[in-house]
Amino acid sequence: ATSLQEKKEYNQQELEDEVRESVKDVNEIVDQVKEGLSFQIHEDTEELMIQVIDINTDEVIKELPPEEMLDLKARIHEMVGILIDEKV
Template identity: 45%
Template sequence: MRIDAVNMAGSAVQQQPKASDQLVEQRKQQKQEPAAEPAAKADKIQPEEMLSQIKALTEDGLYAVRFENDKDTSELVVKVVDSETDEVIRQIPPEELLGLTKRLNDLRGNLVDTQS
């Protein structure tokens, strides 16, 4: 018990632990509990489970899943497409993100101006 002051009644006033002390305690507890990591890994979707979900989505023939390589960013693009109308229902990553990635790649190297 840490006593830093005494109040007028003569009883000891206990000071609250500092935030830095609480952080140190939390880190010690995390190091002592390594069993929590496998539980976090179990939350991620396994590739086999993802493939079974894709297969279930395409079994009835209403939807098709396309895996494409974007030519500008060289990123893998997954599209869920309506089989009848050929309309893209969902795309991962979305077009906006692909455009942003392309622009960032174009700007790469412009932040630092080197002279020889």
């Protein structure tokens, strides 16, 4: 898998800010909820997803990044690929 920095989607400062914000969010959630964490790889984008899960109900309380955003990213990449294939 290629990192965001290698893809040049973020510059170094943006990448550091994103990581710091994500870590802060996770720590706040864990402190409040005191529930389970799940680390998963999103199938289509092969990016890490962290989920905070209510152990009693198996409900996903928070996702970082949200799965919907990763799904959207995968669809955009697929559409760009189709456009490129059609032009070639």
